[in-house]
Amino acid sequence: MKEDIERIVALYPPERRFALAAMQDMQRQFNYIPAEGLDALSAAMGIPIAQLYSMATFYRALSLKPKGRHIIKICDGTACHISGSEVLAAALHDAIGIRPGEVTEDGAFSLETVNCLGSCAVAPVMLIDDTHFGGVTPDRLAAIIEEVGAK
Amino acid sequence: MSTHTIRVCCGTGCIANGSRGVAAALREAAARAGAPAVSVETQVKATGCHGFCAKGPVVAVDPDGISYYQVKESDAEEIVASLGGAPVERLLFRREDGTFARGEADNPFYEGQVKIALRNVGKIDPLSLGDYRARGGYEALEKALAMAPEDIIAEVEKSGLRGRGGAGFPTGTKWRSCAACEETQRYVVCNGDEGDPGAFMDGYIMEGDPHSVIEGLAICALAVGAEEGFFYIRDEYLVALDHMARALADAEAAGILGDSVLGSGRRLRFEIVRGGGAFVCGESTALMASIEGRVGEPRAKYIRSVQKGLWDKPTVLNNVETLATVPVILKEGYEAVQELGVGRSRGTKTFAMVGKVKNGGLVEVPMGTTIRQLVFGNGGGIAGGRPFKSIQTGGPSGGCLPESLLDLPVDYESLDANGTMVGSGGMIVMDDRNCMVDVAKYYVGFLAQESCGKCTPCREGLRHMHAILTGICEGKGTEADIERLEELGFTLKEASLCALGKTAANPVLSTLRYFKEEYLSHIQDGFCPAGVCRALVVFGIDAEKCKACGLCAGSCPASCISGEGKQPYEIDAARCTACGNCRKACHFEAIHPEKRMAV
Numbered sequence: 001m002k003e004d005i006e007r008i009v010a011l012y013p014p015e016r017r018f019a020l021a022a023m024q025d026m027q028r029q030f031n032y033i034p035a036e037g038l039d040a041l042s043a044a045m046g047i048p049i050a051q052l053y054s055m056a057t058f059y060r061a062l063s064l065k066p067k068g069r070h071i072i073k074i075c076d077g078t079a080c081h082i083s084g085s086e087v088l089a090a091a092l093h094d095a096i097g098i099r100p101g102e103v104t105e106d107g108a109f110s111l112e113t114v115n116c117l118g119s120c121a122v123a124p125v126m127l128i129d130d131t132h133f134g135g136v137t138p139d140r141l142a143a144i145i146e147e148v149g150a151k
Numbered sequence: 152m153s154t155h156t157i158r159v160c161c162g163t164g165c166i167a168n169g170s171r172g173v174a175a176a177l178r179e180a181a182a183r184a185g186a187p188a189v190s191v192e193t194q195v196k197a198t199g200c201h202g203f204c205a206k207g208p209v210v211a212v213d214p215d216g217i218s219y220y221q222v223k224e225s226d227a228e229e230i231v232a233s234l235g236g237a238p239v240e241r242l243l244f245r246r247e248d249g250t251f252a253r254g255e256a257d258n259p260f261y262e263g264q265v266k267i268a269l270r271n272v273g274k275i276d277p278l279s280l281g282d283y284r285a286r287g288g289y290e291a292l293e294k295a296l297a298m299a300p301e302d303i304i305a306e307v308e309k310s311g312l313r314g315r316g317g318a319g320f321p322t323g324t325k326w327r328s329c330a331a332c333e334e335t336q337r338y339v340v341c342n343g344d345e346g347d348p349g350a351f352m353d354g355y356i357m358e359g360d361p362h363s364v365i366e367g368l369a370i371c372a373l374a375v376g377a378e379e380g381f382f383y384i385r386d387e388y389l390v391a392l393d394h395m396a397r398a399l400a401d402a403e404a405a406g407i408l409g410d411s412v413l414g415s416g417r418r419l420r421f422e423i424v425r426g427g428g429a430f431v432c433g434e435s436t437a438l439m440a441s442i443e444g445r446v447g448e449p450r451a452k453y454i455r456s457v458q459k460g461l462w463d464k465p466t467v468l469n470n471v472e473t474l475a476t477v478p479v480i481l482k483e484g485y486e487a488v489q490e491l492g493v494g495r496s497r498g499t500k501t502f503a504m505v506g507k508v509k510n511g512g513l514v515e516v517p518m519g520t521t522i523r524q525l526v527f528g529n530g531g532g533i534a535g536g537r538p539f540k541s542i543q544t545g546g547p548s549g550g551c552l553p554e555s556l557l558d559l560p561v562d563y564e565s566l567d568a569n570g571t572m573v574g575s576g577g578m579i580v581m582d583d584r585n586c587m588v589d590v591a592k593y594y595v596g597f598l599a600q601e602s603c604g605k606c607t608p609c610r611e612g613l614r615h616m617h618a619i620l621t622g623i624c625e626g627k628g629t630e631a632d633i634e635r636l637e638e639l640g641f642t643l644k645e646a647s648l649c650a651l652g653k654t655a656a657n658p659v660l661s662t663l664r665y666f667k668e669e670y671l672s673h674i675q676d677g678f679c680p681a682g683v684c685r686a687l688v689v690f691g692i693d694a695e696k697c698k699a700c701g702l703c704a705g706s707c708p709a710s711c712i713s714g715e716g717k718q719p720y721e722i723d724a725a726r727c728t729a730c731g732n733c734r735k736a737c738h739f740e741a742i743h744p745e746k747r748m749a750v
């Protein structure tokens with residue numbers, strides 16, 4: 001982990017404006033921002049830890065807690081909301097036993113809701129890692145989860 | 152020998168329907184058919200959105216003018232085999248009267264559309280600079296380089312172009328104030344944050360025609376005398392981010408950007424900043440704070456950002472669609488935009504029309520087009536033939552309009568006067584199975600979550616409004632709640648710092664204005680007529696209409712529907728969770744909401 005953190009920090013000039021980008025890279029690499037990452041960034045860019053912490057908690061793209069190996073995002077944007085995204089969230093709870101914000105015990109999945117994935121015309125929409133699924137029904141959901149979980 | 156180009160939509164909408172697989176299958180099929188015996192040359196292009204996203208994956212064939220919908224990988228062979236001959240009929244769009252539309256030209260979805268901002272989206276390979284240039288791309292930039300900044304600004308002013316990102320501020324005026332500043336270190340910024348849930352035009356322009364946005368920002372920079380610029384792009388937009396980054400790199404490599412723009416000696420450097428996933432960061436001052444590497448909180452605007460923006464330097468911030476329109480104004484003259492539209496709303500606007508509309512997608516129409524034309528003309532009416540109930544425009548700062556206003560023209564002034572706004576261009580169509588109190592609660596909940604918390608009316612007011620609306624949806628509301636909502640709405644409008652808070656009450660105020668009876672049903676009768684608020688509803692089966700097909704029983708997760716043989720089915724109200732699956736499953740309108748009785 002230490003090496004990855006150093007590599008990410010070294011990608012950017014030591015200026016405040018790159019802090020968000022560096023934290024996003026860490027988020028992508030580790031699925032969360034480790035405390036060591038904040039320390040390293042603070043030292044390299046000369047930004048107080050408290051300020052980095054406030055950014056890490058302000059921006060939705062960042063999290064301080066580890067997430068699952070696969071990240072499921074259920075869209076709860078307006079179009080998806082009125083097309084039954086809540087029913088999907090309930091069906092997912094039945095299937096893998098977690099609610100938005102939680103991680104499965106085996107660390108395989110974490111579940112989040114997001115405010116629009118940009119495929120609104122085929123609502124309700126779900127994103128697993130980098131793959132979009134449109135027009136998801138509770139029936140199809142089970143098959144999708146099984147397929148991804150097997151990987 | 153005939154040559155055909157197959158354009159496969161690989162916009163985010165179609166990707167979610169599996170279009171990348173379709174593109175691969177078509178490429179393979181074309182390669183296989185490419186044996187000398189076949190006299191067709193085929194090129195398969197992955198393009199941006201064709202507009203008709205609801206029927207994706209969409210595949211078009213040039214120069215034949217054919218469009219296919221809901222194409223599967225297994226259709227690839229047949230499409231390639233048909234090239235040059237009759238189209239594959241079963242994949243064409245079937246019009247209301249049962250006849251087939253050959254392509255966009257005779258498909259009602261495209262009727263009355265005029266594509267300015269979307270001129271290349273769906274037509275070109277967004278990753279090909281050659282494709283963009285072949286359609287006149289970067290000619291406007293060349294022209295701008297030979298013009299005095301003052302003349303560029305005058306042309307944009309004359310076009311009447313106003314910001315497409317929400318506020319509708321005249322673009323030329325904004326540029327002029329920035330160009331007039333004393334400080335010469337200036338910046339330009341493109342707002343690609345598109346946080347409005349249910350709107351996707353900016354994302355689709357960036358992924359489908361990234362160079363048009365780059366060209367727009369470059370022209371803006373020349374006009375206001377900036378050398379550096381930023382694209383602030385929403386982090387969830389994976390394809391848009393990727394395409395913008397590659398287009399920027401290509402433009403630099405081709406000498407279009409960099410130390411000598413098209414050999415002029417002028418310098419332009421653009422950078423991409425990934426958004427952090429906060430709605431409020433779409434607000435201009437919060438966005439700038441975010442670029443500077445701080446928490447994205449808005450600031451008070453006694454000093455405008457055209458004078459003191461990024462790092463306290465004069466800064467112009469424009470929306471993606473605004474910028475994508477700019478090259479057309481320069482290349483074709485201000486008339487191209489000015490001659491379209493109504494009143495003070497000139498040109499076209501792109502709308503993301505989704506929800507319960509039958510043919511949803513991305514439409515670009517002249518300002519002043521009526522809502523009826525959009526929903527019932529282009530959109531083909533409501534899915535499943537259900538009744539239209541409302542259309543929500545303008546996103547979380549907008550409002551819901553009722554059926555009686557279907558003939559309202561869509562322009563900045565008309566929507567404003569009726570309690571909503573054009574906003575970024577989201578349009579969510581709702582039918583009789585959508586509860587307007589639930590919709591208001593949804594938006595307020597969204598905004599309460601997204602409020603940056605800097606000022607009290609917004610932070611506390613929204614939380615309070617959400618609690619009241621939740622109470623109403625759970626049958627705990629009183630008539631005094633309506634007054635309280637109005638009062639809180641007023642306070643938010645008057646006392647909030649930024650437009651998020653100032654406009655946050657619009658969804659509530661507009662639904663109270665047009666759908667008050669629905670609030671009263673919840674409050675007085677303890678019933679949600681749309682069948683959405685689960686605490687107030689159970690579903691019942693109309694024995695007259697039930698055909699005993701059993702579809703409902705199969706769809707019920709609570710297994711509370713029973714029935715046998717030809718007898719009408721029954722729902723055990725005590726166990727019904729009101730999820731509504733059965734109502735969706737029933738083909739005979741036999742299932743309806745009933746009041747949930749207290750136990």
Ligand SMILES: Cc1cc2nc3c(=O)[nH]c(=O)nc-3n(C[C@H](O)[C@H](O)[C@H](O)COP(=O)(O)O)c2cc1C
Binds near residue numbers: 316322345430470
């Ligand atoms: C809470 C909030 C969110 C906003 N989000 C966006 C957005 O996602 N995209 C956008 O272009 N403008 C957004 N705006 C409007 C911008 O503040 C700004 O008016 C606009 O980007 C200016 O560009 P334009 O004049 O070309 O429209 C938002 C405003 C507010 C108050």
Ligand code: SF4
Binds near residue numbers: 448603607610
């Ligand atoms: S109105 Fe809301 S979002 Fe805007 S500054 Fe105040 S608290 Fe933040």
Ligand code: FES
Binds near residue numbers: 077078117119350
């Ligand atoms: S609202 Fe769900 S993808 Fe846009």
Ligand code: FES
Binds near residue numbers: 161164200208209512
């Ligand atoms: S994304 Fe394919 S038609 Fe819109």
